[in-house]
Amino acid sequence: MIIKNLTVRFGSFTAVDDVTLEIPDGAIVGLVGESGSGKSTLARAVSGLVPYTGAVEGVDPGRVQMVFQDPLTSLDPRMTVGASVAEGLRLPRAARQAEVERLLTLVSLPVSLAGRYPRELSGGQRQRVAIARALGARPALLIADEITSALDVSVQGAVLNLIRSLREEIGLSMLFISHNLAVVRYVSDVVAVMHRGRLVEAGPAEEVVKAPADAYTRSLLDAVPRLARS
Amino acid sequence: MRHLLRTPAGIAGTLLVALMVILAIAGPLIWGAEAERIDSAAILQGASAAHPLGTDNLGRDILARVLVGGRLSLGLALIATLIGAVAGVLLGALPSVLPRRAARLVTGTVNALVAFPGLLLAMFTAVIAGLGARGAVLGIGAALAPGFARLTQTLAASVAGADYVSVARMLGVSRWRVLTRHVLPNIAEPLILNLTQALGGALIALAGMSFLGLGVQPPSFDWGRLLFDGFGRIYATPAVALGPAAAIALAGIGFNLLGDVLARAASRRATPPGEAAGRPVPEVGELGEPDQDAVLEVRDLTVAFPGGVTPVRGLSLTVAPGEIVGLVGESGSGKSLTASAIGGLVPYPGEVSARRLRLCGADLDELPEQERRKLLGTSLAMVFQDPMASLNPALRIGGQLAEVATVHQGASRTEAFARAVDRLEHVRIPEPAARARQHPHELSGGMRQRAVIAMGLMGEPRLIIADEPTTALDVTVQREILRLLREVTDETGAATLFISHDIAVIGELCHRVVVMYAGRVVEELPVEGLASDAAHPYTRALVASLPDMETDRSRPLASIPGRQPSPAEVPDGCAFADRCELASAKCAELPPLIPYRAGHRVACWEAK
Missing domain, CATH: 1.10.3720.10 (MetI-like)
Structure with missing residues (x-):
């Protein structure tokens, strides 16, 4: 699929300015940028949550699903895990139970969690439930908006591993948005950098990280805190 | 009911x-x-x-x-x-x-x-x-x-x-x-x-x-x-x-x-029912003589809430002048409450107890209320995650900074304002005199955080406690704020206690790292050893699960199964045992925080 000349304006403010970005089939495209760079607005436009000009080609708007930053607010506190996951399924009632179990297994959660409520789960488990729910709609494109930012480091790894295994196992195309360059680099095939609503650089992950072409990308890379490893 | x-x-x-x-x-x-x-016999009668x-x-x-x-x-x-x-x-x-x-x-x-x-x-x-x-x-x-x-x-x-x-x-x-x-x-x-x-x-x-x-x-x-x-x-x-x-x-x-x-x-349902825990302070080991050189010395600090919720459990910490100590832990580890307890800011109905809580050589528990306030007001600077929470949105920046000097140092209003402008310049806010006349909302997030640091510098801080000061900021701004904190520490000779969930940020800024898990310190080590010399399985797992710019993309990231116990359900033994590969029967007993190498202490039975 390809996003062509997409622009989002709020009044006189241009949040996303003429962005063109290709998401190859089965690839994970990482989108980095700082707050206010327009990366989340781009995601919401592609998901059909905000109006835009331009075009999103190669994907039916109804087949885009999004996973949000905070799983505690993106899961209805009064619905069980099973009911939440079943929400997007367009299946006869009898087949739902089995599909919910399949989806929970796909995101490496025990099937027994289906009867629990979100507050009883850890942050990482909740986020996996949100991913399972999105996968239930059989999306052609999954948008992950800062899905590890609200998680602790110790569970972040499990969610990132899941994202990579989903690409390998079911060939999921994904737009992975994060402000964390190290996380984006780890999961993505292509890295795109946004700054003040514009796309300043896009290319294969290792290339962008090793040899950034844009000055802004370089300043982002320089600012990443590093742990001196021997 | x-x-x-x-x-x-x-x-x-x-x-x-x-x-x-x-x-x-x-x-x-x-x-x-x-x-x-x-x-009909009793029509229109009054009370009878x-x-x-x-x-x-x-x-x-x-x-x-x-x-x-x-x-x-x-x-x-x-x-x-x-x-x-x-x-x-x-x-x-x-x-x-x-x-x-x-x-x-x-x-x-x-x-x-x-x-x-x-x-x-x-x-x-x-x-x-x-x-x-x-x-x-x-x-x-x-x-x-x-x-x-x-x-x-x-x-x-x-x-x-x-x-x-x-x-x-x-x-x-x-x-x-x-x-x-x-x-x-x-x-x-x-x-x-x-x-x-x-x-x-x-x-x-x-x-x-x-x-x-x-x-x-x-x-x-x-x-x-x-x-x-x-x-x-x-x-x-x-x-x-x-x-x-x-x-x-x-x-x-x-x-x-x-x-x-x-x-x-x-x-009010959020607060759990039950009576105040009022746990006695554990009598572990010799208290010893107070460390006269330390800016901050905390021994067996406990913060408890009603209902048996004890987010901080017998924490000990020493910070020397000029030192930047990083306190790292996941959400719920008690790191922020530790900062609040030192600053006397634990919200009701929390109860703070410690066998020793000394700031700048004075015992905070023994000082009269007024002196304690003055000491905290001038010697301790606190910087929080959200600078808007520390700044009154209705007041101009300069006036808020000046207040510190008029209240605690008895300066006149003009003197105080001049000092405020000087401090704003010191944290490299451009056009400080003009900024001082602006309201907080007119500044960017990074500028606001600088203003809060400048507010801390109005007194002569001996200790700066920075609680997740860069978490809400962009990486490029984060970098500038970290640099500023380091400069301020170097110049003033103050000590800094830097609290963060981000072990990479801690690794970049700090001299010494204190790792917290479920309300206790599990390891304390020099920053040079963080990446390779960590002895506690939790610290090692934290470091391993953090992706950086060199992580091998073909291999899965390390992650820790399970979750940190909530402050109400921390076991008596090692709290990490449930998630630990090395756990044995011995871990049912609480491992003490004992010297491991020079400047390195660890609380694990398996660390040899």
């Missing part, structure tokens, strides 16, 4: 409402005949032993009539409230299922109705619907509906903005199903609470309608009607009017009290 009976208001409300319900059920059965018995509230113009006993009339009063109030609630909730919920234009029309109508005086609306409806109980009930229902509609709209709008509603929309769930499955269940609680309070209001309003002659018509009677009948005689025989008036007042007060208490209980 227990919280209803904890306060006098709760007890009174519950008793009154229970009394009213019993009266409504049993009243007509017991006193029904008495209330209808006409006695036989008729405590007197009799009416047919000689009927007014006390009996008050006791019987309760059923009609309460029943009509209940019906009126239900009519109002159902109509209101429907009106309020409609906009979330209707198309945009129709939704706006409904919202506009509700807004207009809310602005219309309730009693007028009630009387208007009552006149159209015809005199009598039916008209009055419909009228009160109509008067209650706009309030319910507005409340439903407001509550529904907050839920409609939630991420899970966005998700449901993307999944193609219909608007109607979103309303019934997501919106209504999540706003039911406040609506039900409002219902109780509205019931009290409806009861009084109905009595008012009957009193005005618009409500219940003879031969039926409710409290309002009895008041109407007795009112003409209030100067001659006051008891005949006061009886029904008291019944109306008691019922109204009862329902309102109960509604209030229920609402308060619901809003």
